[in-house]
Amino acid sequence: MKVLFPPTYFPSPHLETELELMAEYLEQGHEVYALQCRGELPTCFANWEHRPALCLECRGRFEKGMAILGGRVTVIPMSSPAGPPDEIPEFSDIDALKRFTWKGAEVGLCAASTLITKSSDHRLDTIAQRESVRREVRAAIDLFRNFKEVAERIKADHAVIFNGRFSISLPAINACEQLGITYSTHDRGGMKDHYWHIQGTVPHDIDNAMREIAMKWMSTPEQDAVRRGSLFFTDRRARVEHAWHSFTKRQRPEQLPPDLDPSRHNISIFNSSIEEYEAVRCWPKPIRIYKDEMDAITRIVESAADDPSIRFYLRIHPNLAGRDNTQNRLLHGLQGTYSNLCVIKAESPVDTYALMEQSAAIVTFGSTMGVEACYWGKPSILLGRALYENEDCAYQPGDHEETLGLIRQRGLAARPQIGALRYGLWDQERGTPFRHFRADGLKGGTFDGERVRPRQPLRALIFFMKMLEHAAMRLNLRWWK
Secondary structure, eight states: OEEEEOSOOOSTTHHHHHHHHHHHHHHTTOEEEEEEOSSOSSOBTTBTTOOHHHHHHHHHHHHHHHHHTTTOSEEEEOOOOOOOOTTOOOOSSHHHHHHOOBTTBOHHHHHHHHHHHHHTOTTOOTTTTHHHHHHHHHHHHHHHHHHHHHHHHHTOSEEEEESSSSTTTHHHHHHHHHHTOEEEEEEEOSSTTEEEEEESSOTTOHHHHHHHHHHHHHTSOHHHHHHHHHHHHHHHHTTOOSSSOOTTTTSOTTOOOTTOOTTSEEEEEEOOOGGGTTTOTTOSSSBSSSSSHHHHHHHHHHHTTTOTTEEEEEEOOGGGTTOOSHHHHHHHTTTTTOTTEEEEOTTOOOOHHHHHHTOSEEEESSOTHHHHHHHTTOOEEEOBOOTTTTSSOSBOOSSHHHHHHHHHOTTOOOOOHHHHHHHHHHHHHOSEEOSSEEESSSSOEEETTBOOSOOTTHHHHHHHHHHHHHHHHHTTOOTTO
């Protein structure tokens, strides 16, 4: 079997994950090919501004990885772009960008997903940022062209792709689908010493998550499953970092909003960082019965205003701390608008878990707090999509009136804890243990005992180039644009 990897996402541990998978396919006797970008893409997720130092670092890390694998991978350089296609229009808004396709490839959707994450703004001004938009769409088209041409030329049987929603990945999936080639995707696992390799779909596929959760639970002895599933929740509450940063680490344990009255019917709303789901192929409507989270929050708060005993606390996701974006501006604008709503900013030291404990019920749009509340015995109301939505650990209302009925209900019971435990076991241990890569943190480690980094003196040159580029950025002298 011929296995093709598109240009890699070079930050650790994702490059090392690809090396791990390349090694695995080689050990099984397959032919492995890697399409390498040597600066041909005008932008990528790891190097938004096409900085020369980062391009050089990417090439140096990739070449070191190929050397560690003993030169057994066939490296195919990307061809230079033929120039920006004339078909790239100007987009009136982010929704118009999402809808744009090129020769059947969803280049607009993946460009939107990438740009939303880069800018941390789900309502990116596509007119003011027209050059960035055009560059991102061009990168997606260039990747689609190159990957499809190479896959056809070498007669690839399978492709391995990072994540699946970005400009460096979704076009490769589109090419596979058009050519009838199977593919798999990869991302971080549940622990830093695991990677997640998914056949035929992407990490955001809820049906795939449901299947994996069921298989994990059924293959684990019951007592072990309960004990290990519980660790997911106790570790998160203890701010233990297994695969990614703890967003609650800077909060002050047990601190509550000063106006919280335990005798009232307190409802906590935990929102999500919209950039994580706003332009995802699997989730065309990430919030089911409302237009978006602002529509949900305002309608719920306004509709419940006739009951003075109900008090809402909106806990803005800590991942939004310090971000000047549309989502934060809209959420902050709610403060003082409604007498029955208290807005807790992302930077606030108020303890997420203490707030949960003092709530009669919690409302989420897909945040992990939705399943965590179930584990800790709190009623959870899920209004968005989530990988745990099929585990019966949250109420999922079908319309606004049902949402209000759940919120108003005194003594609302939590959903059975078993669903949370099933999810916790899977998420805690999600993926496959590395055999070649040994992580020594969330973003580093060694592969077969070696650091995957550029050799000297190239490493020293990259260091000085980065210093020069940072100085140029401070002076707004970006010569590389």
